[in-house]
Amino acid sequence: MATLSLDALSKTYPNGVTALHGVDLIIDDGELVVVVGPSGCGKSTLLRMLAGLESISSGELAIDGRRVNDLEPAQRDIAMVFQNYALYPHMSVADNMGYALKNQGVPRAERRRKVEETARLIGLEDLLDRRPKQLSGGQRQRVAMGRAIVREPKVFLFDEPLSNLDAKLRVQMRIEIRRLQKRLGVTAVYVTHDQVEAMTLADRLVVMNGGHIEQVGTPMHLYDQPASRFVASFIGSPSMNFIEARHADGVLTLPCGTHLPLRDGSPAEIGDAVCLGVRPEHLVQVSHSDDTTLVTEVELVEPLGADTLAHVRLDGQAELLVARLDGAQHIAEGERLYLRPDPERLHLFDPQEGHRLAAPETAS
Amino acid sequence: MATFQRHRLTPWLLLSPQLAIVAIFFFWPAFQAVIQAFYVQDPFGLGRAFVAFENFTRVLGSAEYYRALGTTVTFSISVALGAMALALLLAVLADRVIKGAHGYKTLLIWPYAVAPAVAGVLWVFMLDPELGLVSAWLGAMGIDWNHQLNGGQAMALVIMASIWKQMSYNFVFFLAGLQAIPKSLLEAAAIDNAGPWRRFWTITFPLLSPTSFFLLVMNSVYAFFETFGTIDATTAGGPGGATRTLVYKVYEDGFIGYDLGSSAAQSVLLMLLVGLLTLLQFRYLERKVQY
Ligand SMILES: Nc1ncnc2c1ncn2[C@@H]1O[C@H](COP(=O)(O)OP(=O)(O)O)[C@@H](O)[C@H]1O
Ligand SMILES: [Mg+2]
Numbered sequence: 001m002a003t004l005s006l007d008a009l010s011k012t013y014p015n016g017v018t019a020l021h022g023v024d025l026i027i028d029d030g031e032l033v034v035v036v037g038p039s040g041c042g043k044s045t046l047l048r049m050l051a052g053l054e055s056i057s058s059g060e061l062a063i064d065g066r067r068v069n070d071l072e073p074a075q076r077d078i079a080m081v082f083q084n085y086a087l088y089p090h091m092s093v094a095d096n097m098g099y100a101l102k103n104q105g106v107p108r109a110e111r112r113r114k115v116e117e118t119a120r121l122i123g124l125e126d127l128l129d130r131r132p133k134q135l136s137g138g139q140r141q142r143v144a145m146g147r148a149i150v151r152e153p154k155v156f157l158f159d160e161p162l163s164n165l166d167a168k169l170r171v172q173m174r175i176e177i178r179r180l181q182k183r184l185g186v187t188a189v190y191v192t193h194d195q196v197e198a199m200t201l202a203d204r205l206v207v208m209n210g211g212h213i214e215q216v217g218t219p220m221h222l223y224d225q226p227a228s229r230f231v232a233s234f235i236g237s238p239s240m241n242f243i244e245a246r247h248a249d250g251v252l253t254l255p256c257g258t259h260l261p262l263r264d265g266s267p268a269e270i271g272d273a274v275c276l277g278v279r280p281e282h283l284v285q286v287s288h289s290d291d292t293t294l295v296t297e298v299e300l301v302e303p304l305g306a307d308t309l310a311h312v313r314l315d316g317q318a319e320l321l322v323a324r325l326d327g328a329q330h331i332a333e334g335e336r337l338y339l340r341p342d343p344e345r346l347h348l349f350d351p352q353e354g355h356r357l358a359a360p361e362t363a364s
Numbered sequence: 365m366a367t368f369q370r371h372r373l374t375p376w377l378l379l380s381p382q383l384a385i386v387a388i389f390f391f392w393p394a395f396q397a398v399i400q401a402f403y404v405q406d407p408f409g410l411g412r413a414f415v416a417f418e419n420f421t422r423v424l425g426s427a428e429y430y431r432a433l434g435t436t437v438t439f440s441i442s443v444a445l446g447a448m449a450l451a452l453l454l455a456v457l458a459d460r461v462i463k464g465a466h467g468y469k470t471l472l473i474w475p476y477a478v479a480p481a482v483a484g485v486l487w488v489f490m491l492d493p494e495l496g497l498v499s500a501w502l503g504a505m506g507i508d509w510n511h512q513l514n515g516g517q518a519m520a521l522v523i524m525a526s527i528w529k530q531m532s533y534n535f536v537f538f539l540a541g542l543q544a545i546p547k548s549l550l551e552a553a554a555i556d557n558a559g560p561w562r563r564f565w566t567i568t569f570p571l572l573s574p575t576s577f578f579l580l581v582m583n584s585v586y587a588f589f590e591t592f593g594t595i596d597a598t599t600a601g602g603p604g605g606a607t608r609t610l611v612y613k614v615y616e617d618g619f620i621g622y623d624l625g626s627s628a629a630q631s632v633l634l635m636l637l638v639g640l641l642t643l644l645q646f647r648y649l650e651r652k653v654q655y
Contacts, residue, residue: 053551074557086548090570099566100556147556 002064002077002154002187003029004050009059011045019045021211022059032181032188036198036234037208043191046208047159050189051080063154074103079148080157083164085140087132093143094119094128100151118150122180138169145177149184156181156188162197174200195235199223207231229354232277232347238309241283241321244351245276252276252346255316259291263343267358270348274357277347280309283323283339294339296321301331312337394635400628419629428605429613429630436609439523440587446527447586448579451534452572456564458535459542469539476532480593487525488598511599515606518599522607525598526591534579541575542568581645588638610634 004027011020019042027033035043048054050061052073061069068076079100087096094115101111119125122142132140141161148156158177162170178201181188192198198205199219207214207222207230215227219235226232232240245252245260247270252260254276289295296312299320303309308327311320323339325331348357401419405412423429454472461468475483490498491509499509511518545568553563592611595601601608601616608616611634618627 051551051555053554073551073555074559078555080552080555082548082552084546084548086546086552088549088553088567090573099553099558103557103562151556 003027004155004187004189005060005062005065006050007060007062009046009049009061010057011042011049011054012057019211020049023213025206025213025216027187027189030185030187032178032190032201032203033206034190034192034198034202034204035206035208036192036195037214038234039193041208042211043193043208044159047080047157047189047191050155051078051157052076076155077153078155078157079151079153080159081144081148081161083160085132085144085161085164087140087143087147089132092129092131093124093135093146096132096143097147097150100147114150118146121149122146122176137165138173141165141169141173145180149180152186154187156186156190158188158190160192161190163192163194170197177201196237199235205235207234209234225356226277226347227356229275229277229349232349232356236279238280238322238324240277240279240347242349243276243278243314243317243321245274247272247274254294254314256294256314258294260341260343260346261292262346262348267348269350270357271351273351275349275351275354276341277349278341279345280322280324282342282345283321284342285323285325286338286340289338292340292343294321294341296323296337296339298331298333298335298337301333303327310337312339397628397631400624401632404625415625419625420633423626423629423633431605432608432610432613435519435605435607436588436611439519439526439591439607439609440584442523443526443530443587443591444580444583446523447530447583448534448576450527451531451579452538454531455535455538455542456568458539472535473532475528476536478529480529480590481597483529484522484525484594484597487521487528491521511603513603515603518603518607522591522595522598525594526587529594530583530586534583537575537579538572541572545571577645577649580649581642584641584645585638588634610637 004025006023006025006027008022008024009020010018010022012018023046025033035046037043045054049056052068052071052075056069060067063076063078088099091099094112097115097118098111101114106114115128116125119128122145124139124142124146127135127139127143132143135143141164144161161177162173165173174197177190190201192201202219204216205219205222206216209230215222215231217225222231222235226235226240229242233242243254245254247253247266250262250266252262252274254260260276283294286293294314296314298310298312300311301308302311304327306327308325308329308331310323310325310331312323314321321339323337331337349355350357402414402416403412404415404419458468458472478486488496490496491511493499493510493512496509502509509517511521549567549571550563553567558566588609589611591609592615595607595609595612596615599607601612610630614627614630614634617623617630621627
């Protein structure tokens with residue numbers, strides 16, 4: 001039970017690499033915050049600074065209002081689940097889980113009771129005497145979780161805990177982590193590069209890029225109103241389509257000649273050139289072309305079952321666009337496809353800087 | 365695979381120089397020693413007589429032999445544990461060094477390249493009662509050092525020289541063992557409320573146990589057999605037999621006293637002793653170091 005406050009946290013490694021440039025964030029009690037971003041953007045660095053495994057170069061870190069910058073990991077009352085689980089190979093599952101309690105001086109009987117209780121909670125009762133080597137990947141992952149839970153810490157930290165599991169187990173463990181975290185009500189920070197994992201787990205999502213926070217918000221807020229082209233392309237799968245367009249008097253003109261009137265008129269800062277973003281699911285198939293449709297040719301079809309992804313070519317556009325269509329209908333490669341961008345769901349970005357232009361309000 | 369199987373002879377051919385060396389310089393002399401142990405031979409090698417177990421009963425009945433056994437036990441335990449403990453300490457320190465680590469490691473590995481006799485002579489110079497630098501310091505501190513007269517000091521000298529020689533070997537293995545321990549384990553332990561001291565004893569040390577076991581076997585063999593050169597160059601078993609270990613006694617009785625039968629019987633006993641020790645180590649310790 002704790003709130004975390006990060007104030008202008010920065011990290012410069014001894015070799016001169018600056019991995020974080022002033023991160024500000026408040027994490028509320030009981031909240032599950034997911035930090036997501038491409039590899040190398042500083043997620044692990046951030047988490048390790050919270051844990052006390054990396055020193056803080058500048059800025060302030062507080063847990064429950066108390067400055068913890070200079071506290072040892074052990075004094076911060078946090079638990080961490082590592083990507084490779086970091087189970088002690090020479091100890092049984094029970095000893096792995098009880099190690100922290102033992103170090104805290106908890107008497108043997110109570111330790112045993114707590115370990116058994118936690119083992120029941122996460123389904124490890126029958127494995128308590130095994131060594132980590134004798135467990136499957138999923139079971140090891142569970143032990144790592146159990147080791148964190150049994151301590152009843154103020155904060156859980158997770159560094160890509162599911163990335164070594166197969167796809168099915170990943171989905172299963174994701175749901176379980178979410179369920180456990182809500183049940184225990186412990187504040188948690190979860191780091192991943194997988195945006196699907198991020199969206200499904202998070203109370204709030206923090207998108208990072210190159211050591212900066214790009215945007216913070218609920219998953220749906222980030223999906224509906226991405227603050228930048230980076231966030232727009234990172235959140236949502238498949239990624240958002242971007243089309244360089246010209247703008248005049250509240251109407252966008254695309255390279256293929258299509259005209260799209262902006263529903264709420266032009267944003268104040270809009271210039272002559274603009275970057276239009278449309279998600280694959282907001283390209284609607286229509287039967288005939290008119291002034292506001294995109295006339296495209298299908299290059300590649302990916303049937304996913306419920307949906308079908310059509311990769312289509314648009315005149316004057318180097319990259320293929322992706323449209324998410326109803327899986328029930330048959331689409332052939334080489335076919336002509338008329339697509340209408342949903343006028344309620346257009347995103348406008350600055351063509352140079354990439355930030356969101358105060359675009360037409362979206363339903364959120 | 366098929367081509368390899370057709371040439372069954374090739375591997376043996378490639379191994380043969382090594383096998384020949386082992387056969388000529390190890391198995392043949394060992395075999396000769398066993399034979400010799402059952403004979404008495406006159407000093408000029410002109411004749412010998414079969415005496416069955418008389419050499420053994422003579423050796424096992426002499427107080428000298430048990431004294432040498434006691435010396436060997438003291439010496440071997442001190443050398444094996446001392447060389448391992450110091451090497452582990454240095455390896456732990458070296459493992460933390462990031463800058464200049466390479467130069468530091470090279471310096472620590474050097475003593476291994478020094479011949480045992482040279483290592484011994486080096487220590488004799490430093491501790492020479494008249495000329496030695498270290499003995500002068502000890503004198504200034506009120507310690508009267510003379511290993512040529514004082515049996516305890518002579519023992520200390522051969523132990524130190526032998527430890528110094530073996531430490532670098534142990535260091536290399538301990539350092540490799542330390543570097544093979546994933547950093548995340550120690551980080552997890554740090555988060556799990558374990559301070560540096562506790563982390564070392566509950567995580568690092570147990571995870572090093574396969575390395576420690578291997579080194580214990582190697583160091584025992586070293587202390588029993590390979591310290592001969594060091595002892596011979598420093599104290600030559602003296603003063604008054606204070607540093608006469610079993611292997612040194614084999615040499616003394618055989619090559620100085622010309623009692624070849626007794627010397628051979630002693631070397632057979634020594635082989636049996638070290639074989640037994642190694643067997644015990646494997647039986648009782650090896651099981652504990654698996655994880
Ligand atoms: N110990 C370190 N020393 C120097 N640079 C590091 C260290 N750890 C990470 N970095 C650098 O910091 C940046 C962020 O790394 P990291 O936090 O691991 O990213 P992520 O977890 O998002 O993939 C990278 O450029 C990486 O090379
Ligand atoms: Mg990482």
